[in-house]
Amino acid sequence: MDIVVAPDAMAACREAAARIAAYMRGTPEPVLGLATGRTMEAIYHVLVGMHRNGLSFARCRSFNLDEYYPIAPDDPRSYHAYMRERLFRHVDIAPERTRVPDGAAPDPERECRAYEDAIRAAGGIGLQLLGIGLTGHIGFNEPPSDFATRTRLVELDETTRRQNAEMFDDRWQDVPRRALTMGVGTILDARRLLMVATGAAKARIVRDALDGPVTPMVSASALRQHPACTVILDEEAAGLLRSGG
Numbered sequence: 001m002d003i004v005v006a007p008d009a010m011a012a013c014r015e016a017a018a019r020i021a022a023y024m025r026g027t028p029e030p031v032l033g034l035a036t037g038r039t040m041e042a043i044y045h046v047l048v049g050m051h052r053n054g055l056s057f058a059r060c061r062s063f064n065l066d067e068y069y070p071i072a073p074d075d076p077r078s079y080h081a082y083m084r085e086r087l088f089r090h091v092d093i094a095p096e097r098t099r100v101p102d103g104a105a106p107d108p109e110r111e112c113r114a115y116e117d118a119i120r121a122a123g124g125i126g127l128q129l130l131g132i133g134l135t136g137h138i139g140f141n142e143p144p145s146d147f148a149t150r151t152r153l154v155e156l157d158e159t160t161r162r163q164n165a166e167m168f169d170d171r172w173q174d175v176p177r178r179a180l181t182m183g184v185g186t187i188l189d190a191r192r193l194l195m196v197a198t199g200a201a202k203a204r205i206v207r208d209a210l211d212g213p214v215t216p217m218v219s220a221s222a223l224r225q226h227p228a229c230t231v232i233l234d235e236e237a238a239g240l241l242r243s244g245g
């Protein structure tokens, strides 16, 4: 695992965007795994700027990690809307080349199987972008999540619902109790992983994930089993690491 510590959050996000752009430029048919959450907003902002300076998304396909369930794709609080507003509508990626789990699917298990099939049909994910939740989740894989799990319907922890309440007018009780998420096994299948964490609030869970035991109780600790994983932190998020990053 390669750990990069940037001086601040913006520098960490610029570094992440530069690596995504390098992957896109160096790959004939890039398949991006995308994430949501506050950390990713600055990364998408930088990527949109790069697009305005010539970076094309036209050859990309994308698969997002997760979506609330149930939620309509046109609900402004959905991750469909998040992706449209922060990235897709600003770049040259055709909507049919982007995919986010369907939070309105009448049969969620079928949707999860179809999602796995679609990733496989695209040739697998080349670069998977990841954030980390305060529970140690990657995607919405709350503890405990077996490292072999695949895309599935999960229950969200109260910590996560509270963490994500901002989009729901700060009413955590309104955050859906369930979500569709790629499994830890699905994530580990990506050829390269890029996790980004910034801010002091993430320091404890970053330490648990990178310095603690590799355990299903901290999904992000699974990244240490991946042969090509880079973690980009700012100094605050790296603050409790044994090595200091």
Ligand SMILES: O=P(O)(O)OC[C@H]1O[C@](O)(CO)[C@@H](O)[C@@H]1O
Residues within 6 Å of the ligand: 035, 036, 037, 038, 039, 040, 065, 066, 130, 131, 132, 133, 134, 138, 139, 140, 164
């Ligand atoms: O960047 P944030 O808002 O702290 O979120 C951390 C992670 O948890 C999630 O909310 C769940 O996947 C992601 O969207 C995000 O990567």
